[in-house]
Amino acid sequence: xxxxxxxxxxxxxxxxxxxxxxxxxxxxxxxxxxxxxxxxxxxxxxxxxxxxxxxxxxxxxxxxxxxxxxxxxxxxxxxxxxxxxxxxxxxxxxxxxxxxxxxxxxxxxxxxxxxxxxxxxxxxxxxxxxxxxxxxxxxxxxxxxxxxxxxxx
Numbered sequence: 113x114x115x116x117x118x119x120x121x122x123x124x125x126x127x128x129x130x131x132x133x134x135x136x137x138x139x140x141x142x143x144x145x146x147x148x149x150x151x152x153x154x155x156x157x158x159x160x161x162x163x164x165x166x167x168x169x170x171x172x173x174x175x176x177x178x179x180x181x182x183x184x185x186x187x188x189x190x191x192x193x194x195x196x197x198x199x200x201x202x203x204x205x206x207x208x209x210x211x212x213x214x215x216x217x218x219x220x221x222x223x224x225x226x227x228x229x230x231x232x233x234x235x236x237x238x239x240x241x242x243x244x245x246x247x248x249x250x251x252x253x254x255x256x257x258x259x260x261x262x263x264x265x
Contacts, residue, residue, distance in 0.1 A: 113201065114208040115139075117147040117247065118172055120165045120215035121240055128241035135248035142255045147244070148172065158217050166220035169212045178206045178228040182213050182247065184237050186230035195254035197229060213243055 117132075136145045150172070153164035173179060178201050189197075201209050212219065212227075224230055233246050255261070 113143050113198075113206055115143045115145040115251065116172075116208060116210045117145070117213070117244060118150060118169055118210060119147070119213040119240060119244055120150050120152055120168070121213075122152060123149055125241050128245055131245045132248045135245075135252040138252045139255045142259055143251075145251070152215050159220075161215065162217050162220040163222075165215045166223035169214075169219075169223060170226070173210060174208065176206070177208045177210050179223075179226060180209065180211050180229045180231055181219055181224050181227040182211060182233060182243055183219055183224060183230050184232050184235070185224070186232035188232045188235065191250060191253050192257065194231075194250055195257040198251075198254050199258055201228075211247060213240055213247070216240075 132147060136147065139145055150165070150168045153161040155161075169179075180197070198209070211231075212223070214223075233243055233250075238246065
């Protein structure tokens with residue numbers, strides 16, 4: 113299975129890029145993982161911005177992809193349950209799992225409705241860079257649950 117992390121952002125943030133890179137390297141032998149940055153919508157009406165950014169995400173999806181949207185209104189789950197989600201996707205023949213981190217105002221409700229799952233990483237709203245680090249770390253932790261390893265106790 114392949115994993116793609118899509119994020120709406122300005123671009124390079126060296127401290128976060130370095131942290132994400134560490135975890136992505138660790139899971140490459142289990143899941144080919146990529147991260148892609150999509151452009152922020154131009155300033156203006158918040159609803160229009162969310163719609164434009166969500167459309168960019170939808171345009172990246174291929175037939176058969178499973179979309180997991182990161183959103184504070186999502187389901188808060190344990191690491192073990194997260195690993196179960198990944199295992200379920202693999203067992204159901206998912207070729208690519210796509211995680212979407214929205215822009216500063218979040219996702220359009222239509223995108224959330226299209227998602228296979230909606231995930232909240234915390235009851236607190238996280239900075240987008242922290243969210244992507246937490247996601248990458250949890251992907252690595254889930255891989256150690258599913259494939260064995262010493263990282264997850």
